[in-house]
Amino acid sequence: MRGKLLVAGVAGIVAVAAMFFGGVLSELSTAGKASSDSARARVTPAQASRIAVLERVVARSPSDGPSLIELGLDYQQRARETADPTDYGRAEAALRRGLRFGGDRYLALTGLAAVAASRHRFGVAVDLARRAIRIDPDAEAAYGILGDGLVELGRYDEGFAAFDHMAARGSDLPALTRVSYARELLGRRRQAIVAMRMAVGMASTPENAAWTLVQLGNLEFDGNRLRAAEAAYRQALAVFPGYSHAEAALARIDAAHGRLAAAVRRYRDVVARMPLPQYAIALGDTLRAADRGAEARETYRLVGAIERLFRANGVRTELETALFDLDHGRRLRDALARARKAYVQAPSIHAEDVLAWALLKNGRCQNARAHSVRALRLGTRDALKLFHRGMIERCLGRPGTARSFFAGALAVNEHFSLLYAPVAREALR
Amino acid sequence: MRRIALIFALALGAVAIATVGGLAPDAGEAASHREAPAISLDAPADISDFFMFRSYEPGHEGNVVMIMDVIPGEEPSSGPNYWNFDPSVRYAFKIDNNKDGKDDIEFRVQFKNEFRGVTRDAGLPLSYVALPPITALDGSGSEGLGLRQRYSVTMVKHGKRTKIARNLIAVPSNVGPRTMPDYEDLASQGVYETKKGIRIFAGQRQDPFYIDLGGIFDTLHLRREPLPLLTEAEDANDDANAFGFDQLAGFNVHSIAIEVPASMLTKDRKGTNATSQPKLGAYGATSRQKVRIGHRESSNSSPWVQVQRLANPLVNEAIIATARKDRWNAVEPEDEKQFLDFYLNPRLAFALQTVYGVPAATSGRTDLRDLLLKYEPGDERLSELLRLDLSVAPTPLADQKRLGPLAVGGPDAAAWPNGRRPGDDVLDVAVRVVGGPNYIAARAGDGINTGDTPLPGAFPFLGTPESGFDVGNHS
Numbered sequence: 080m081r082g083k084l085l086v087a088g089v090a091g092i093v094a095v096a097a098m099f100f101g102g103v104l105s106e107l108s109t110a111g112k113a114s115s116d117s118a119r120a121r122v123t124p125a126q127a128s129r130i131a132v133l134e135r136v137v138a139r140s141p142s143d144g145p146s147l148i149e150l151g152l153d154y155q156q157r158a159r160e161t162a163d164p165t166d167y168g169r170a171e172a173a174l175r176r177g178l179r180f181g182g183d184r185y186l187a188l189t190g191l192a193a194v195a196a197s198r199h200r201f202g203v204a205v206d207l208a209r210r211a212i213r214i215d216p217d218a219e220a221a222y223g224i225l226g227d228g229l230v231e232l233g234r235y236d237e238g239f240a241a242f243d244h245m246a247a248r249g250s251d252l253p254a255l256t257r258v259s260y261a262r263e264l265l266g267r268r269r270q271a272i273v274a275m276r277m278a279v280g281m282a283s284t285p286e287n288a289a290w291t292l293v294q295l296g297n298l299e300f301d302g303n304r305l306r307a308a309e310a311a312y313r314q315a316l317a318v319f320p321g322y323s324h325a326e327a328a329l330a331r332i333d334a335a336h337g338r339l340a341a342a343v344r345r346y347r348d349v350v351a352r353m354p355l356p357q358y359a360i361a362l363g364d365t366l367r368a369a370d371r372g373a374e375a376r377e378t379y380r381l382v383g384a385i386e387r388l389f390r391a392n393g394v395r396t397e398l399e400t401a402l403f404d405l406d407h408g409r410r411l412r413d414a415l416a417r418a419r420k421a422y423v424q425a426p427s428i429h430a431e432d433v434l435a436w437a438l439l440k441n442g443r444c445q446n447a448r449a450h451s452v453r454a455l456r457l458g459t460r461d462a463l464k465l466f467h468r469g470m471i472e473r474c475l476g477r478p479g480t481a482r483s484f485f486a487g488a489l490a491v492n493e494h495f496s497l498l499y500a501p502v503a504r505e506a507l508r
Numbered sequence: 509m510r511r512i513a514l515i516f517a518l519a520l521g522a523v524a525i526a527t528v529g530g531l532a533p534d535a536g537e538a539a540s541h542r543e544a545p546a547i548s549l550d551a552p553a554d555i556s557d558f559f560m561f562r563s564y565e566p567g568h569e570g571n572v573v574m575i576m577d578v579i580p581g582e583e584p585s586s587g588p589n590y591w592n593f594d595p596s597v598r599y600a601f602k603i604d605n606n607k608d609g610k611d612d613i614e615f616r617v618q619f620k621n622e623f624r625g626v627t628r629d630a631g632l633p634l635s636y637v638a639l640p641p642i643t644a645l646d647g648s649g650s651e652g653l654g655l656r657q658r659y660s661v662t663m664v665k666h667g668k669r670t671k672i673a674r675n676l677i678a679v680p681s682n683v684g685p686r687t688m689p690d691y692e693d694l695a696s697q698g699v700y701e702t703k704k705g706i707r708i709f710a711g712q713r714q715d716p717f718y719i720d721l722g723g724i725f726d727t728l729h730l731r732r733e734p735l736p737l738l739t740e741a742e743d744a745n746d747d748a749n750a751f752g753f754d755q756l757a758g759f760n761v762h763s764i765a766i767e768v769p770a771s772m773l774t775k776d777r778k779g780t781n782a783t784s785q786p787k788l789g790a791y792g793a794t795s796r797q798k799v800r801i802g803h804r805e806s807s808n809s810s811p812w813v814q815v816q817r818l819a820n821p822l823v824n825e826a827i828i829a830t831a832r833k834d835r836w837n838a839v840e841p842e843d844e845k846q847f848l849d850f851y852l853n854p855r856l857a858f859a860l861q862t863v864y865g866v867p868a869a870t871s872g873r874t875d876l877r878d879l880l881l882k883y884e885p886g887d888e889r890l891s892e893l894l895r896l897d898l899s900v901a902p903t904p905l906a907d908q909k910r911l912g913p914l915a916v917g918g919p920d921a922a923a924w925p926n927g928r929r930p931g932d933d934v935l936d937v938a939v940r941v942v943g944g945p946n947y948i949a950a951r952a953g954d955g956i957n958t959g960d961t962p963l964p965g966a967f968p969f970l971g972t973p974e975s976g977f978d979v980g981n982h983s
Contacts, residue, residue, distance in 0.1 A: 283594075
């Protein structure tokens, strides 16, 4: 089964998606469809040909270390842009071979650390990043991945120190985006936006610029500033037409404004091109909010298929699948087990929060509260975490406390969730 | 400094030092911070060469020209992004005009990226495309310039900042004849002149440095046996190579050039003939802002941190033989005293002696100290600066001798180490001067006396870059 899924890969998922949405695809305007097609091939033609060239090179010379490492890094980059998890395995294999055959050890180890992090194996990522740093203590990139890994393991002081170290010799885009994230986690949204704006000014390719603009837009959205968010997303599309993450972000804006049909159309287009679990989930939730339950259920089945593909390619998905099931009232006990497992593997504040939610949904409200407290310990102004805490307090029979958390969530972002913002508002009536 | 090793890594394909992704997007949060780029796609703030000289363009001899070359070893065919300045870097020329080793005047250059034009509208994530062919930097004919860099120049003097120029456009990489049918015409549009007579250029040029790189760094494995010596006739011929390969031929570089009336630099504000203090010291430096996460709500002080400096050529490679070159780069020129040992006992001299078996002057080199670190022999202060004596007239291009003070038939006084011009053979001079009398007498060198195309005699004094279509340096 695993082998089959690996072969199917993204093409398979997209074919499945096309079957569901075939009718809808024909609704797209010509321009939209054209950009949709080109965006699917948005591994740029030059990059695609570079990968093809390198594949031929290493086929002819299987012990060409430097070329193997270059190919491995290109696969990792392609996975980043297309969300095709089968590239993680390719990247890992190429990088490991490159390491064996005399390629640049620092680059190989940093690349392997990045692959591990993409698969949510953060302990491995931290170890590999440390090895890379021992080889070249002055190079920046490994500190970024080290910090990423430590942050996901819940070791925030160490992670932030790694980010500061990365930024110490002068801050470029990779460093600034991490400084921004750290500030966001510490509840300093305004300063996070300042750092992300600086990063935007430093982007050197359309993809980097678009990615950073979407991050900026998300910071604004999560702070209830929808107009600023929309402006950033539109700027991302101006720089990189058809950029899936920007399109998905605009779909979220549509939904926030109650334009559910438009949101559905955008999400469908995105999922057809870049089948990531969170976009399929968002599509499903939007369909549900629009009272299109049957289509929503079809979409949720697609989510399962996508997540099985990720799992088959070595990505740990317990946290994401647990949250999905909990939000949709499915397999609650199993979801709790998965949430626990994810928490043990990587006790970040996100894992604490999902575990808290799982405990609540399984009736263990006291335990839930302990984890929710830990999830909010950094002072992050995170509406969803605040909402979860409100539900937990309600379960514990403290409606007053619950209401203040619901109000807190809506104060951070009144559009924090299609499913749950209405619940919070209802509770405050 | 030349990141020599990088040149060969880059030759494999620039984006090899590619974006190494961070984490996969999280299901719980829409495309969050995750999957952040881990490595900048730009080369680091790497200065490969710094030139300073009195202009030898007829009619401009009263001006001082300073050029900073960055991103060494640009492979011309490196599409689709080619090569660009780094917007997170502040590039600066720093000048000392009162001989105390500290900079008195600074020219700062800063770039910004614009994504625009036809490539954006057509949904092509490419930097340059011939839709239509690019014949202008702005307006009609520039639609194919999908990625454009604008820059500003600021002068800092006595703590006062003056904007010299803003919104200038950097000349893009030479992609090829279909995309840029008349590249030299395009490049000439990037030569700006301000009202005060300052000329500025930023963009791609051909790398003027000529050297048998592989030979030198294969432990001085130069390509004439038993010793790498030139005959007097070969030494006198600046237009032909005696032996070896110029392994920088075919590579480009990014240059920032600025030409300034000398009176704007001198302490008494007088020109080259009238000033009473004609000795300037200068260097090129790159800095980045240091942004910390910070633990106070209003922490917004982000100081600029120097990441590289370059004054005299080859100091970092041949003299400062320390592993902690980053420390050297972060230090100010006037604090060079801590490295004095490297100048007095140059490792390069040891290396020459060991490899060639010819005695070199390996210790007690107060001459090197005085040459590189002082304005006058009696100076107490030591500072690593490229020094230019404005009272020495520039040599017209046709008469320039690459060996400067060691030239056959008499010295060229307007050559390195009195300032530095693009055509000066700093490697041969350094090997001979550092090696000592035996090496000078024997005419040791790498055999490479010239680049593969002649240098121009007008601002910005560096040649047309190789086009990506015409040149691909594949191994």
